[in-house]
Amino acid sequence: MKTPAALSEKQQQPNKKPIGKKTINEKPTNEKPIDKWQWAKRLLTLFLFLLVPVLLFFLLKNVDWQEVKQALQEIKPLTLGLGLAVALLSYVTYGSYDLIGRKYSNHTLPVSQVLQVAFVCYAFTLNLSYLVGGFALRFRLYSRLGLDTATITKVFTLSVITNWLGYMVLAGTIFSFRLVDLPEHWKIGTTGLQVVGCILLLIATIYMAGCRFAKRRSWKIFSHEIELPTFRLAMAQLILACVNWSLMALIIWIFLPDKISYFTTLGILLLCAIAGVISHIPAGLGVLEGIFITLLQNQVPKSVVLAALIGYRVCYFLVPLAIATATYFFIENRHNALTKALFRTTTIS
Numbered sequence: 001m002k003t004p005a006a007l008s009e010k011q012q013q014p015n016k017k018p019i020g021k022k023t024i025n026e027k028p029t030n031e032k033p034i035d036k037w038q039w040a041k042r043l044l045t046l047f048l049f050l051l052v053p054v055l056l057f058f059l060l061k062n063v064d065w066q067e068v069k070q071a072l073q074e075i076k077p078l079t080l081g082l083g084l085a086v087a088l089l090s091y092v093t094y095g096s097y098d099l100i101g102r103k104y105s106n107h108t109l110p111v112s113q114v115l116q117v118a119f120v121c122y123a124f125t126l127n128l129s130y131l132v133g134g135f136a137l138r139f140r141l142y143s144r145l146g147l148d149t150a151t152i153t154k155v156f157t158l159s160v161i162t163n164w165l166g167y168m169v170l171a172g173t174i175f176s177f178r179l180v181d182l183p184e185h186w187k188i189g190t191t192g193l194q195v196v197g198c199i200l201l202l203i204a205t206i207y208m209a210g211c212r213f214a215k216r217r218s219w220k221i222f223s224h225e226i227e228l229p230t231f232r233l234a235m236a237q238l239i240l241a242c243v244n245w246s247l248m249a250l251i252i253w254i255f256l257p258d259k260i261s262y263f264t265t266l267g268i269l270l271l272c273a274i275a276g277v278i279s280h281i282p283a284g285l286g287v288l289e290g291i292f293i294t295l296l297q298n299q300v301p302k303s304v305v306l307a308a309l310i311g312y313r314v315c316y317f318l319v320p321l322a323i324a325t326a327t328y329f330f331i332e333n334r335h336n337a338l339t340k341a342l343f344r345t346t347t348i349s
Contacts, residue, residue, distance in 0.1 A: 071307035075255065083251050083315040090247035091320060094122050096240050097162045101155035104229050107147055116327060117141045118159075123324030127317055128282050134160070137328075144335050157226065158237075165204055165234075166241020171270040172201035180267030182295070208234055245270070251316055252292075255308035257300055268295050 095118035102114055121138045135156050142152045174180060175197025178190050211234035218227045229237070249266035256265060272291045276284030289309055296305050 067301065067303035068306050068310075071304050072310060075307065075311055079254060080311065080315070083254050083311060084319065086247055086251050086254065087315045087320065090244055090251070090316070091119055091122060093240055093244040093247060094163075095119055097159040097237075098155055100162060100229075100233055100236055100240070101158045104158050104233060105151045105154040107151050107155075109142075109145055109147070113145060116331065117145070119320075120324045120328050120331070123317075123320040124328075127321045130160075141328075141331060144331075154227075158229065161207075162237040162241050163244075164241075165207060165237050166243075166245050167270065167273065168200040168204040169238060170242055170245050170266065171274075172197045172199075172204065174263065174267040174270060176201060179263045180271065180295070181264075204238075208238065248316065252308060252312045255311040256296075257304060260296065260300060268292055271295075 092115070095115040098114050098118040099111065102109065102111075117138065120141065121134065124132055124137050125134045138156055139149070139152050142155070143149075147155075175193045177197075178194055180190075180193065182190055182193060208231075211228050212231040214228055218225060220226070228234075246266065249262065249269045252269060253260070253262045253265040268291060272284060272288045275291060276287045281287055289306065292309060293302050293305050
């Protein structure tokens with residue numbers, strides 16, 4: 001017979017867990033293994049985020065800002081007006097992405113409202129980020145106009161695909177034909193860029209072929225169901241996106257000296273676009289300037305390149321952002337007024 005002291009001593013002894021077996025009270029761990037690719041992407045983003053301002057500092061430390069001021073003063077009002085006109089045409093072209101989305105998702109909002117929303121979202125996307133202007137603002141504005149989440153997601157997804165489809169075709173063509181001369185110390189080199197161009201063209205071709213010939217029209221990618229558009233809509237995507245990227249390059253080319261070819265300008269802009277996406281820097285600030293100065297510094301003075309890019313940012317970023325901000329508040333006030341009027345009508349009745 002065990003004494004009370006022995007029983008007490010036994011109760012105080014810790015419960016030993018058999019090796020290799022789980023106890024009943026042991027909770028299964030829900031920790032997921034670390035995704036190495038995700039960490040690599042984060043490190044690359046951080047590296048570029050830190051590298052861009054450093055490179056920009058070394059590129060700009062010898063710039064004569066008085067020359068930049070003089071170059072800005074030499075920009076003619078006609079040149080500035082032409083840049084603004086091309087920017088407006090580009091924004092209308094981008095707005096047409098959402099008109100394709102309107103057809104694709106079968107919603108019936110008026111064309112004028114769709115173009116208003118697309119204009120506001122594009123301006124905020126360029127200046128802030130895709131998360132702000134691309135989806136968050138688009139969701140808010142479209143939902144106020146009566147669209148559900150599924151329809152808004154379709155419009156947003158097709159807009160993104162449209163934009164990068166045009167990029168892949170233009171960049172693939174420019175890079176494949178070696179229309180951009182890279183500095184010798186760039187590791188990727190012209191041949192490497194040519195390979196990238198061929199891959200981009202291959203991806204675009206697969207997409208277009210799928211829209212034309214695929215019997216299965218619905219695909220599930222990363223838990224999202226994507227329905228292939230008709231070939232006619234895919235052609236509209238391709239044409240409009242190529243036109244929009246071309247117009248963006250045209251604005252910069254308008255401000256640059258005549259000896260810089262348009263295709264060189266377009267190729268550099270396409271390089272800047274992918275670098276800006278990787279770095280996650282809003283408006284690609286510093287990325288655009290750094291790459292353009294690096295690739296054109298042997299042909300054009302840095303001050304002239306900077307003046308051209310300042311003109312581009314004014315025409316394509318700042319002026320549209322000011323108009324988009326005013327338009328956004330107009331849409332919000334109109335919605336609030338309609339809501340109050342509806343509430344009063346309901347209360348009276």
